[in-house]
Amino acid sequence: MAQVKTMIARRAVYNQTVRELNVLTNRELADLGLSRYDIETVAREAAYGK
Template sequence: MAYVNSTRVAQKGLLDRLADLKDRVLAAIQARRLYAQTVAELNALSDRDLADLGISRLGIVEVAREAAFGK
């Protein structure tokens, strides 16, 4: 004799999906603000200060991107 077990997966409703979208958008905005702030602060440093940190002017964007968005 064969038995069938089935489970129903609850799907997210429209409000749940909209809440998830809102959370993702807010996280993206926060990451972008962190990126812009990091770039501005690093650009404000002198070449000597950047050298002390081991960062070149050309590397500022990469450092800011990693700080804001990760690797």
């Protein structure tokens, strides 16, 4: 059961990160050194590690 809770929490982190990065403009993402193509990778790393 603990593993299920962990997976749900990680997925929530992934979803939140994607939402937050998607509201940024391309210029704001570029200032962070990111592009739109990087959003899912960054979210995956934030939630699940490298």
